[in-house]
Amino acid sequence: MNDLLRISGLTVRLPLDGEMRTVLSDVSLSIAAGEAVGLVGESGSGKSMTARSIVRLLPPGALVEGTIRYRGNDVPSLRGQRLRDLRSSVSMVFQDPRAHINPVRTVGDFLTEALRVNQRVARREAEGRAVRVLDEVGVADGPRRLRQYPHELSGGLLQRVMIAAALLTEPHLLLADEPTTALDVTTQAEVMAILDELRRERGLAMLFITHDLELAAAVCDRTAVMYAGRVMEIRASALLHDHALHPYTAALAAARPSLERRAERLVTTPGRPLSAFEAPDGCPFSTRCPHVRQRCHDERPDLRPLDGGQVACVRAEELAVSHD
Amino acid sequence: MAAYLMRRAIMLAATLLVSSFVVFAGLSVAPGNPLATLSGGRSLPPESVAVLVQRYHLDEPFFVQYATWLGNAVRGDLGMSITLRHDVSELIGSRSGTTIALILYAALIVLLAGVSLGLLAALRPGIVDSLVVMSTAVVVAVPPFVAAIVLIGIFAVNLRWLPALGNGSGLWDGIRHLTLPAFALAAASTAAVARVTRTTVRAELGREHVQTAVSRGIPYQAVVRRHALRNAAVPISTLAGMTVASMIALAAVVERAFSLNGLGSYLVTAALSKDFAVVQGISLVLVTSFVLINTLVDVVAAVLDPRIKLGRRA
Numbered sequence: 001m002n003d004l005l006r007i008s009g010l011t012v013r014l015p016l017d018g019e020m021r022t023v024l025s026d027v028s029l030s031i032a033a034g035e036a037v038g039l040v041g042e043s044g045s046g047k048s049m050t051a052r053s054i055v056r057l058l059p060p061g062a063l064v065e066g067t068i069r070y071r072g073n074d075v076p077s078l079r080g081q082r083l084r085d086l087r088s089s090v091s092m093v094f095q096d097p098r099a100h101i102n103p104v105r106t107v108g109d110f111l112t113e114a115l116r117v118n119q120r121v122a123r124r125e126a127e128g129r130a131v132r133v134l135d136e137v138g139v140a141d142g143p144r145r146l147r148q149y150p151h152e153l154s155g156g157l158l159q160r161v162m163i164a165a166a167l168l169t170e171p172h173l174l175l176a177d178e179p180t181t182a183l184d185v186t187t188q189a190e191v192m193a194i195l196d197e198l199r200r201e202r203g204l205a206m207l208f209i210t211h212d213l214e215l216a217a218a219v220c221d222r223t224a225v226m227y228a229g230r231v232m233e234i235r236a237s238a239l240l241h242d243h244a245l246h247p248y249t250a251a252l253a254a255a256r257p258s259l260e261r262r263a264e265r266l267v268t269t270p271g272r273p274l275s276a277f278e279a280p281d282g283c284p285f286s287t288r289c290p291h292v293r294q295r296c297h298d299e300r301p302d303l304r305p306l307d308g309g310q311v312a313c314v315r316a317e318e319l320a321v322s323h324d
Numbered sequence: 325m326a327a328y329l330m331r332r333a334i335m336l337a338a339t340l341l342v343s344s345f346v347v348f349a350g351l352s353v354a355p356g357n358p359l360a361t362l363s364g365g366r367s368l369p370p371e372s373v374a375v376l377v378q379r380y381h382l383d384e385p386f387f388v389q390y391a392t393w394l395g396n397a398v399r400g401d402l403g404m405s406i407t408l409r410h411d412v413s414e415l416i417g418s419r420s421g422t423t424i425a426l427i428l429y430a431a432l433i434v435l436l437a438g439v440s441l442g443l444l445a446a447l448r449p450g451i452v453d454s455l456v457v458m459s460t461a462v463v464v465a466v467p468p469f470v471a472a473i474v475l476i477g478i479f480a481v482n483l484r485w486l487p488a489l490g491n492g493s494g495l496w497d498g499i500r501h502l503t504l505p506a507f508a509l510a511a512a513s514t515a516a517v518a519r520v521t522r523t524t525v526r527a528e529l530g531r532e533h534v535q536t537a538v539s540r541g542i543p544y545q546a547v548v549r550r551h552a553l554r555n556a557a558v559p560i561s562t563l564a565g566m567t568v569a570s571m572i573a574l575a576a577v578v579e580r581a582f583s584l585n586g587l588g589s590y591l592v593t594a595a596l597s598k599d600f601a602v603v604q605g606i607s608l609v610l611v612t613s614f615v616l617i618n619t620l621v622d623v624v625a626a627v628l629d630p631r632i633k634l635g636r637r638a
Binding site: 105 | 540
């Protein structure tokens with residue numbers, strides 16, 4: 001497979017409270033051109049850090065081990081113009097557009113900034129392109145929107161502006177970091193549909209970060225599940241959701257309320273999500289796993305190929321059999 | 325924007341009315357009788373007193389005096405100087421050039437040096453930052469009259485680079501003569517602006533929208549200019565404007581220290597000689613400039629931050 005992005009053995013340590021703490025541990029992930037990969041996990045599981053590592057947007061003092069290759073370039077060693085070229089080719093859609101768009105500059109300035117500063121496109125030309133892309137993301141009356149300020153637009157509209165800005169530079173890879181989490185439910189569906197449609201139209205690859213397993217299954221070809229800074233399972237989205245191999249994935253899928261069946265109480269996973277530096281020596285999920293055995297405390301399971309995907313659980317086969 | 329400017333204009337007029345009243349009332353409750361000043365301490369015949377009383381409207385009720393004075397002042401007539409027997413407006417006009425040049429010069433120093441030092445400290449953590457933080461902490465506590473003495477001692481007496489006293493003649497000589505006074509006036513404000521620039525630029529650099537700009541591959545200098553400095557411009561311009569407005573009063577001290585023939589030093593002279601028409605006139609001009617500059621600062625803030633107009637925070 002011709003990979004656009006290949007991450008292998010990525011370990012990231014950040015200085016927190018005066019000591020270096022591991023936030024990502026041995027993360028391996030690849031994305032092919034035009035492929036959408038979901039990254040699912042609880043808060044603090046390292047989803048955003050993984051995305052930020054790809055465009056080198058980590059906090060100062062971060063220590064990075066492992067390799068990240070994007071279109072053949074070794075990302076951690078890029079400097080100056082080559083790093084900016086990488087960033088131009090990978091667009092990021094952030095969770096909170098209100099905070100991630102400069103409040104004192106116009107929407108037009110935000111949309112055209114990358115084109116005008118990096119690609120030296122003339123203002124009139126850049127604005128014309130911005131209006132066309134705004135129309136594609138469902139923002140009518142483009143010329144007027146360009147002159148408005150972010151505080152004059154609703155959250156949903158602003159997130160469409162963010163998506164339009166990400167598409168304007170014609171990137172090869174889109175990093176969407178919970179792009180609909182800050183929006184209300186009806187807007188979420190619209191924004192998600194637009195993002196999905198435009199991505200497919202353009203053949204863009206996407207890393208889609210969410211904590212919603214079902215949403216990831218709906219828009220992504222493959223889904224990776226993260227826990228405590230590690231990848232627990234990667235498989236085709238449909239398989240992952242319906243026939244989870246890892247107990248953690250199964251717990252995530254069970255925790256989501258279903259429209260079809262009536263539940264007295266929602267299923268919860270006991271315990272709290274752990275950060276990578278808090279994880280025990282063996283399997284990081286061993287403290288909360290209902291299927292835990294002594295072996296899970298003794299050895300740390302690596303990702304291994306199984307059933308068309310990869311899973312990091314020593315008991316994956318026997319559990320899969322017992323489910324069926 | 326038009327509605328905002330209208331609201332500001334009404335507030336400006338109200339502030340000016342109140343401050344003009346304070347200026348006028350302040351002098352009439354001050355010790356000393358204008359007649360005694362006019363007569364120079366001699367006892368005058370009743371006819372002369374009557375003439376003086378009539379000329380200066382001293383027999384009329386306080387509010388009529390105020391209304392007459394304000395009405396004339398609006399038309400540019402600030403009355404006659406008692407000691408110089410000369411039109412106050414002209415006396416003020418001939419001296420205001422020096423003060424305006426001094427304050428503009430000092431404002432330029434505050435903005436250029438203050439913002440550059442602050443930016444340097446914000447972008448260069450470590451030794452450069454520590455140097456700027458320590459030196460500005462000292463300078464910010466130095467009042468202009470102390471700064472004046474130190475600057476005269478170093479640059480005029482020891483190094484003999486710049487003149488210490490007088491206005492000078494011609495443009496270049498005038499600038500040379502204003503350099504030390506302008507630095508004395510600007511020193512503390514420059515340090516304050518540098519510190520605020522450092523803090524706000526650093527805070528802005530940590531904001532999410534700056535991350536967005538970096539993630540799009542915008543060169544770092546452009547990110548600093550277009551986002552961090554641009555957004556920090558609101559608090560910086562507010563502080564710079566306020567310190568420039570305060571310089572209007574502080575200029576009196578500096579003008580005295582450097583024997584400059586400006587409005588401030590004339591105000592001190594006039595107050596000492598109880599020349600009340602001049603004191604009222606200069607006070608009114610100074611207060612008006614102060615209020616105008618503050619209004620300008622508010623309008624600039626509204627232009628720089630589009631959220632202010634809608635916020636109805638005036």
